[in-house]
Every structure is written in structure tokens, then in C-alpha cells.
Amino acid sequence: MYKYFPHTEEDLKEMLxxxxxxxxxxxxxxxxxxARWKGDYQLPEALSEIDLRLFFEQLTHPVNAQQLICFAGAxxxxxxxxxxxxxxxxxxxxxTSYTPYxxxxxxxxxxxxxxxxxxxxxxxxLEISNASMYDGATATAxxxxxxxxNAKKATRVLVSETLDPKVRxxxxxxxxxxxxxxxxxxxxxxxxxxxxxxxxLAEGGVAGVVMxxxxxxxxxxxxSGVADAVHEQKGLFILHANPSDLAILRTxxxxxxxxxxxxxxxxxxxxTFGGPGVGFMACTEKLIRKLPGRIVGQTLDNRGQxxxxxxxxAREQHIRRQKxxxxxxxxxxxxxxxxxxxxxxxxxxGLREVAEFSYAGAHSLCDKLLATGKCKLTFPGQxxxxxxxxxxxxxxxxLLAECTECGYLAGVKVxxxxxxxxxxxxxxxxxxxxxxxxxxxxKE
Amino acid sequence: MNxxxxxxxxxxxxxxxxxxxxxxxxxxxxxxxAELPQALRRKEAARxxxxxxxxxxxxxxxxxxxxxxxxxxxxxxxxxTMKYNPVIxxxxxxxxxxxxxxxxxxxxxxxxxxxxxxxxxxSLAELAGLSEFTLNPCAxxxxxxxxxxxxxxxxxxxxxDARTKVLIPDSAHGTNPASAAVCGLEVVEVHSLADGTVDVxxxxxxxxxxGSQVAAMMMTNPNTLGIFEPRVLxxxxxxxxxxxxxYYDGANLNALLGECRPGDMGFDVMHINLHKTFSTPHGGGxxxxxxxxxxxxxxxxxxxxxxxxxxxxxxxxxxxPEGALGSIGCFFGNFGVMLKAYAYILTLGRExxxxxxxxxxLNANYIKERxxxxxxxxxxxxxxxxxxxxxxxxxxxxxxxxxxxKRLLDYGYHAPTIYFPxxxxxxxxxxxxxxxxxxxxxxxxxxxxQIAAEAKSDPxxxxxxxxxxxxxxxxxxxxxxxxxxxxxxxxxx
Numbered sequence: 001m002y003k004y005f006p007h008t009e010e011d012l013k014e015m016l017x018x019x020x021x022x023x024x025x026x027x028x029x030x031x032x033x034x035a036r037w038k039g040d041y042q043l044p045e046a047l048s049e050i051d052l053r054l055f056f057e058q059l060t061h062p063v064n065a066q067q068l069i070c071f072a073g074a075x076x077x078x079x080x081x082x083x084x085x086x087x088x089x090x091x092x093x094x095x096t097s098y099t100p101y102x103x104x105x106x107x108x109x110x111x112x113x114x115x116x117x118x119x120x121x122x123x124x125x126l127e128i129s130n131a132s133m134y135d136g137a138t139a140t141a142x143x144x145x146x147x148x149x150n151a152k153k154a155t156r157v158l159v160s161e162t163l164d165p166k167v168r169x170x171x172x173x174x175x176x177x178x179x180x181x182x183x184x185x186x187x188x189x190x191x192x193x194x195x196x197x198x199x200x201l202a203e204g205g206v207a208g209v210v211m212x213x214x215x216x217x218x219x220x221x222x223x224s225g226v227a228d229a230v231h232e233q234k235g236l237f238i239l240h241a242n243p244s245d246l247a248i249l250r251t252x253x254x255x256x257x258x259x260x261x262x263x264x265x266x267x268x269x270x271x272t273f274g275g276p277g278v279g280f281m282a283c284t285e286k287l288i289r290k291l292p293g294r295i296v297g298q299t300l301d302n303r304g305q306x307x308x309x310x311x312x313x314a315r316e317q318h319i320r321r322q323k324x325x326x327x328x329x330x331x332x333x334x335x336x337x338x339x340x341x342x343x344x345x346x347x348x349x350g351l352r353e354v355a356e357f358s359y360a361g362a363h364s365l366c367d368k369l370l371a372t373g374k375c376k377l378t379f380p381g382q383x384x385x386x387x388x389x390x391x392x393x394x395x396x397x398x399l400l401a402e403c404t405e406c407g408y409l410a411g412v413k414v415x416x417x418x419x420x421x422x423x424x425x426x427x428x429x430x431x432x433x434x435x436x437x438x439x440x441x442x443k444e
Numbered sequence: 445m446n447x448x449x450x451x452x453x454x455x456x457x458x459x460x461x462x463x464x465x466x467x468x469x470x471x472x473x474x475x476x477x478a479e480l481p482q483a484l485r486r487k488e489a490a491r492x493x494x495x496x497x498x499x500x501x502x503x504x505x506x507x508x509x510x511x512x513x514x515x516x517x518x519x520x521x522x523x524x525t526m527k528y529n530p531v532i533x534x535x536x537x538x539x540x541x542x543x544x545x546x547x548x549x550x551x552x553x554x555x556x557x558x559x560x561x562x563x564x565x566x567s568l569a570e571l572a573g574l575s576e577f578t579l580n581p582c583a584x585x586x587x588x589x590x591x592x593x594x595x596x597x598x599x600x601x602x603x604x605d606a607r608t609k610v611l612i613p614d615s616a617h618g619t620n621p622a623s624a625a626v627c628g629l630e631v632v633e634v635h636s637l638a639d640g641t642v643d644v645x646x647x648x649x650x651x652x653x654x655g656s657q658v659a660a661m662m663m664t665n666p667n668t669l670g671i672f673e674p675r676v677l678x679x680x681x682x683x684x685x686x687x688x689x690x691y692y693d694g695a696n697l698n699a700l701l702g703e704c705r706p707g708d709m710g711f712d713v714m715h716i717n718l719h720k721t722f723s724t725p726h727g728g729g730x731x732x733x734x735x736x737x738x739x740x741x742x743x744x745x746x747x748x749x750x751x752x753x754x755x756x757x758x759x760x761x762x763x764x765p766e767g768a769l770g771s772i773g774c775f776f777g778n779f780g781v782m783l784k785a786y787a788y789i790l791t792l793g794r795e796x797x798x799x800x801x802x803x804x805x806l807n808a809n810y811i812k813e814r815x816x817x818x819x820x821x822x823x824x825x826x827x828x829x830x831x832x833x834x835x836x837x838x839x840x841x842x843x844x845x846x847x848x849x850k851r852l853l854d855y856g857y858h859a860p861t862i863y864f865p866x867x868x869x870x871x872x873x874x875x876x877x878x879x880x881x882x883x884x885x886x887x888x889x890x891x892x893x894q895i896a897a898e899a900k901s902d903p904x905x906x907x908x909x910x911x912x913x914x915x916x917x918x919x920x921x922x923x924x925x926x927x928x929x930x931x932x933x934x935x936x937x
Binding site: 300303328 | 544704
């Protein structure tokens with residue numbers, strides 16, 4: 001017997017007799033002989049639970065998985081999630097359920113998705129949010145395809161050079177296979193080049209413009225007038241945002257964006273080597289029927305109670321097949337629950353405090369690094385939030401290696417001499433001080 | 445599950461000034477966001493809830509009581525493979541040493557994580573009979589799209605630009621044609637025969653007609669009716685002869701573990717749903733994971749980043765080789781899900797993994813044989829891991845598949861998949877998985893017979909089910925006609 005298979009010899013005998021066969025293999029008599037697998041899988045033998053635990057403990061030994069003090073960001077941030085988040089999402093009624101097709105026994109999931117949608121709408125300043133998507137990168141790619149489908153006579157989608165290059169690569173990949181021409185809006189001193197944008201728009205045929213706030217390099221850009229200019233061309237303005245910063249920063253809705261996308265990882269989700277995170281996507285009310293992904297709506301049941309249900313499914317693949325707004329099937333539900341619970345405990349005030357904390361830490365670290373005389377701002381004069389770039393005067397690889405040696409992940413290298421550093425509320429003044437000391441003392 | 449609805453929204457529990465968190469006091473406050481120009485800041489604070497911690501804990505605990513998971517009861521949802529999600533796997537995925545890893549930290553500081561990725565992809569390759577997998581896709585549909593991109597990149601590399609069509613059986617899951625459309629391919633439907641299998645004569649006609657334009661054929665096997673495609677070898681040969689590739693939709697792979705490998709049937713590219721076949725929880729709709737595997741010769745097209753093993757240095761590394769199709773995500777996909785799937789494979793081991801398909805198939809055939817008296821079985825013969833009925837055998841009562849499904853909820857079961865596949869009007873698709881005991885299945889069968897009897901004796905009661913759930917049937921039309929998708933919209937009303 002085996003712990004995941006409850007079939008006793010007696011069960012097997014009775015069930016096989018009911019099926020009119022002698023062995024379980026007879027149930028595969030309809031499989032052509034040449035398609036049958038007769039070999040033995042080259043896999044290890046079964047591990048007991050004790051051995052399984054030992055195996056993973058060895059894999060997570062500090063030699064194999066070093067816990068570095070994290071000053072890296074670039075789309076994945078080391079924010080703190082209160083214990084209640086992880087504890088509640090592990091409730092098996094949430095964890096082991098399927099997509100909430102049967103509304104009568106899925107109100108738990110439908111209810112929290114409705115709350116999630118409300119929170120995302122509020123943070124982004126837009127009216128509508130879907131039930132979540134895989135991650136920020138695919139949400140951005142889907143938004144670009146949405147703009148393309150929305151346009152009548154477009155020739156291209158514009159993408160800012162200050163968009164995370166990893167996200168851009170995903171947008172390019174989707175666009176290439178879907179047949180959407182892209183054009184890059186170049187950057188000047190770490191922000192999009194407004195003249196270049198104006199020129200592109202003047203040529204017409206723009207289905208949409210994709211930009212990021214704060215942008216990849218941490219710069220908080222000024223998007224005044226962009227939405228109006230894009231709308232004049234009947235295009236969509238798509239803003240990729242870090243939702244954690246939206247506690248403070250001007251919202252995509254306030255900038256006039258039609259679609260806001262991004263990754264919700266910064267809202268209570270552990271880094272876990274980059275996934276799972278959660279993509280969010282919000283839009284204006286008039287685009288609701290063009291939005292990809294699941295949407296939960298409010299309705300009534302036959303007893304007159306408020307109830308929640310998957311709605312506007314006529315947009316989706318299981319109804320529309322190749323004419324659907326996207327091929328996406330499920331959302332990233334449990335990760336949306338992380339976000340919902342995180343935002344419920346942090347609340348109106350807590351999210352702002354996290355933002356202040358991170359902002360103050362990043363600016364304090366920046367001041368101290370500049371004071372060492374070994375670093376200078378890569379984009380002088382540009383406002384930033386909790387992530388910024390400095391140019392290091394020396395061999396950056398050697399410096400980073402020494403930081404790692406000392407237990408610090410000092411940031412992400414984004415140019416030969418350019419280091420991008422992120423600070424969250426988890427970084428203590430002592431850690432900031434020590435990182436500065438390592439860099440100050442580092443000998444070439 | 446709770447019988448009464450827990451109805452408050454978190455926003456309705458909020459009271460000005462309440463806090464549910466605590467942050468350290470000691471930090472350098474030299475800089476504040478007030479330094480940012482006014483134009484860059486939001487005008488008003490976001491209206492997030494203000495709640496104390498216990499209020500939040502009770503709220504989400506109560507919400508969970510209005511939900512139904514595999515741990516609550518039998519979940520015979522066809523095509524979804526709702527198997528047991530082992531508890532130990534959750535513990536492993538939550539280990540702080542994994543949860544605290546940043547995806548861009550140097551490869552020599554995260555060899556353990558890279559090893560999990562590499563070894564899991566190798567295990568999947570072995571089980572699938574293919575050469576290499578990428579684990580980057582986040583879900584099944586994401587995997588389909590990635591697999592089709594591999595196929596397009598392959599044809600592009602040969603400058604065979606005419607191949608813009610993809611053949612898809614009319615019985616396929618909706619994601620197949622939708623993924624093809626997103627990938628810029630034109631869908632051509634292949635007809636099914638009356639028994640639900642691919643009409644090979646129609647396939648021959650299509651290939652004769654436009655074979656040189658066929659990029660690939662997508663196939664699910666066992667198909668969406670739970671039937672093994674008996675002519676699969678002939679089909680893969682025909683498509684290959686026309687220069688197309690064969691794509692295997694791994695949605696139904698569970699049936700075949702231990703008995704067949706897609707690679708051996710002639711498939712070139714496939715995806716696997718780790719949240720189906722490899723036991724990772726569905727999480728109410730995600731996160732899933734949809735690894736994509738390819739046969740030898742197609743590895744170079746897989747998306748970046750790729751995790752590789754350098755034999756000489758005995759080191760795992762991250763690579764972004766030329767020729768790849770591009771990227772379909774920033775990092776390595778849903779790593780947390782991979783940990784659970786890998787733990788599952790190690791727990792099964794070579795000796796148990798081969799019983800997965802046979803036991804799942806036994807459970808499904810047993811249900812088929814025992815329910816065929818009261819439920820209409822449109823396709824005779826063996827099924828694989830799932831069985832499709834065409835509603836109740838007695839159509840005179842007016843009780844539909846929807847009614848049967850809703851009545852099952854009253855008895856503490858999740859409903860089967862209903863009205864899919866589209867081949868029948870009253871499809872009721874049951875997938876029991878290998879984890880369910882004979883007692884569980886017998887009890888379910890008894891309830892199904894009971895419902896069939898109720899349909900005769902008291903059809904109105906069945907048609908108005910469910911009666912014992914927190915809410916009754918919902919008004920879908922109202923929701924769609926007048927969409928209210930946020931709390932803010934609901935309070936404007």
C-alpha cells in the first residue's frame with residue numbers, strides 16, 4: 001500500500017470485476033501496442049516523508065541557498081508580509097478549491113476577488129479591475145494586445161525604453177507572434193524622450209503607448225499631457241505601475257491612463273525566486289468588454305441575498321474560443337488573496353507608512369553612497385521613490401562579489417558601471433550603514 | 445462548509461483610525477515623500493480598509509467557510525484532475541530559504557533552487573518521453589501559447605513562412621483555439637466522429653487541401669471525452685509527413701502516467717499542468733504552472749531564461765542562448781509551484797508513479813459501469829481517467845444536467861464539469877482521480893442514483909436545488925447586464 005493510493009487488494013478485485021477486466025492494464029487495451037510504455041522510468045525511488053524533508057533541508061543549506069540581505073529590486077521586492085497573510089492563505093478551503101464556477105459553494109473565493117478588484121481599482125484610480133493574471137509582464141503584454149485589438153487603423157504600439165527590459169522582452173515576444181509592430185520611445189537622462197514621443201504620435205497610427213511608473217530605473221516620471229496626446233490618436237495609454245508605491249504616487253487614473261498593469265508581488269507576496277507573483281490589470285469602464293481574464297461581479301441569488309459570480313464570460317476562451325479577448329483561462333487567485341489580506345491588514349495608513357519607510361531608506365542610502373565619493377547618481381536631478389541607480393567608479397563586478405561575500409545582495413547591475421538599488425521597510429538603519437561601509441572600504 | 449452566508453465586505457468592517465499592522469519606529473526620517481513634486485503624488489489617500497488584526501483574521505476565516513476544496517470533500521470535476529494536494533509539499537514550498545530568494549541573485553548563491561528547476565524539468569522529460577522542458581510558463585494556457593511559439597520559431601528558423609494554420613479537433617478545450625489566435629495562427633477545425641475521436645478522413649482531406657500551410661496540429665489524448673485516440677500514431681505520421689509538428693495538450697496526462705508517453709506517440713511539443721497531474725493545489729484558480737517540453741532538436745527554441753548544468757564545473761547556471769523564441773515571463777515562472785511538484789514526484793518515486801494512470805482510470809471506469817443504468821452513456825467501451833454522460837437516462841422528467849449538478853452540492857459534493865464537451869447537449873463529465881477510495885466513490889454513486897430517483901419522484905425539488913448551500917442559484921443575467929465589479933460601484937447604486 002502507498003499513502004496516496006487507498007486501493008486495497010480487495011477493492012481492486014471488486015472494482016476490476018465490475019469493469020469486467022482482470023487487471024488495471026486491461027483498461028488500456030484500446031491503446032495501440034506501439035504507443036505503450038513498457039520501460040521503467042529513470043527516476044529515484046520513493047522518498048519517505050523524513051527523507052524528503054532531509055533532501056530539501058540539504059538543498060536549502062546556506063551553501064545552496066544563501067540568504068542575502070536584499071537591496072535588489074528590478075521587479076521583485078523584499079517587503080514584509082504580516083504573519084496573518086501566509087496563515088490565512090493556507091486555509092485549505094481556499095488553497096484546494098478550483099476556479100469558482102459553482103458560485104453556491106465558492107462564495108469565499110468570489111467574495112475575496114471582488115474585494116481584490118475593489119482595492120486594485122482604488123490603488124490605480126481606475127473603475128474596473130480583472131480578477132488578476134499570471135504576472136506583471138504578461139499583464140503588460142496582454143494590455144498591448146488589447147490596445148491593438150481596440151484600434152481601428154493602427155500601425156504600431158509604442159513602448160518606452162524606460163520600461164523594465166525584461167517586461168519589454170515579454171511584450172516583444174507576444175507582439176512578434178501576434179503580429180503587432182512595436183516602436184521604442186528612447187530615453188533621455190532616465191526618462192522617456194518627450195520629443196520622440198510627440199514625433200511618433202504626429203505620424204499617427206498609434207494603437208497604444210506603454211510606459212512605467214516609477215520606471216525601471218526607479219525614476220518617477222512626469223506623464224503630464226501624455227494621455228491627451230495619445231487619446232488624440234485614439235490610442236490607449238498603458239501605465240505599468242508598482243502598486244505598493246501607489247499609496248503615495250499619482251495614480252494611473254489621475255495621469256489619464258486607460259489601462260494600468262503591474263505585478264502585485266510587492267503587496268505581501270514572498271519573493272520565492274521570482275514566482276508566483278500576480279499580475280494586475282485595471283481599466284476604464286468603457287473598456288470593460290475588451291478586458292482579458294476573469295471578472296467577478298455582484299448579483300443576487302434566488303433567496304434575495306447579495307452574491308458574487310464570475311461575469312461577462314462572453315469575452316473568454318471557453319465561450320468564444322479563437323475570438324476571445326485572450327487565451328488566459330484562470331486568474332492567479334490565491335496570489336490575489338495574498339494581496340487582499342495584505343491590503344486589509346496594512347490598510348489605508350499602513351501602506352502609506354511602508355512607502356514612507358522605503359522612500360526614506362532609499363534616500364538615506366543614496367545620500368550616504370554619494371558621500372563616499374565612489375558613486376554618483378546615474379540620472380542626476382530625477383526624482384525617485386525607493387529604487388535608484390548609481391554609477392560606481394571602479395570594477396562593479398568585484399564590488400558586488402565582495403558584498404555577496406559579506407552577505408549582502410547590493411542591488412542589480414544594469415550597466416557596466418551602473419548599480420540599481422532598492423530599499424524596503426525591512427532594511428534597518430544598521431544594514432544600510434553596513435552596506436555603505438563595505439562599499440566605502442572596498443579596495444580595488 | 446458553512447450553511448449560512450458570511451456576507452460582509454472587508455470595507456464594511458472598516459472604522460476610521462483602526463490599524464492591523466505594526467512597523468519599527470527607528471528609521472532615518474530625513475527624507476519624506478513630501479519632497480516629491482505635488483504633481484507626482486496622488487490627490488487623496490487610497491480608500492483601503494482600516495481594521496484591527498482580529499477583524500481581518502475572522503473575516504477571511506469566515507469567508508473560507510463559504511468555500512469548498514478537495515480537503516472538504518469529493519471533487520469529481522472533469523478535466524481538472526482535482527487530486528489530493530499533499531500537505532508536506534506546502535511546508536517545503538514555504539521554507540524560508542526558498543521564499544527569501546531573489547531571482548536575480550548570483551547563481552552560485554542559489555544552486556539549490558536551480559537544482560530543483562533543472563531536476564524537475566528532467567523528471568518531466570523522462571515521464572513525457574521528450575528531451576527538455578522549460579518551467580517558465582505560469583499556467584496551462586500560458587504553456588499552450590509558449591508551445592505554439594516554439595513551433596512558430598521552428599518554422600521561422602527554416603524560413604517556412606507559409607505555415608500559418610493550426611489544426612484543432614472540434615472537441616478541444618477552448619484554450620487551444622484561443623492560444624492559437626494569440627500566437628497569430630489561423631484555426632482550422634478537424635471534425636470528430638460520432639464516438640468523439642478524430643475523424644482521420646477529414647484530417648487527410650485538410651492536409652491534402654492545405655498541408656503545406658499547417659504549422660501544427662494540437663491534440664488532447666485522452667481527448668476531452670476521456671477516450672484514448674485509437675489512431676494517434678497514424679495522425680502524428682500524417683501531420684509529420686505534411687511538414688507540421690504535433691502539439692500535445694497535457695490537460696489529460698494523468699490518465700497516461702505509467703502507461704504511455706506523449707513523446708513515444710510522436711508528439712513534438714507539449715505542456716503539462718503541474719496543478720493537475722503533479723498535485724499542486726489549484727488555489728481557487730491559480731497559481732498553476734504549465735511547463736513546456738520539446739523533442740530533441742527543438743530545445744534551442746525554448747524561452748529564456750533557461751537553467752542549464754555545466755558538467756565540468758558541476759554548477760547550475762542561468763542562460764539566455766541565441767535562437768530562443770523570446771521570453772514569456774521575467775524570471776523562472778512559478779517557482780513555488782515547482783517545489784511542490786518536485787516534492788510530489790520524489791514522494792511517488794519510480795515505483796508509485798506508474799500506478800497513477802491505471803488507478804485513476806480504474807476509478808473512472810468503475811463509475812462508468814455503475815452509473816450507466818440511470819445516466820445516459822453516449823460512448824461505449826473503455827474510458828480513461830474520466831467519463832462523460834449525456835445527462836439522466838430518463839429525459840421525461842425535465843431535470844437537466846445543471847439540476848443534477850446543483851443537487852450534488854446539497855449532498856456535500858462538488859459538481860462534475862457540466863456542458864463540456866460540447867459534443868453532447870447534457871454533458872456531465874466525472875473525473876475521480878487515483879486518490880479516491882472505493883468507499884468515497886460508492887457513496888457518490890449512491891447519491892447519483894438517489895438524485896436520479898428524486899428526478900422522478902420530485903423533479904421540482906431537484907430543479908430548484910441547491911437548498912443546503914450558503915446561497916441559492918445566482919442571477920447571472922443581472923450580473924452581466926449591469927456589471928458591478930467593485931465595492932465603489934456598489935455603493936454608488
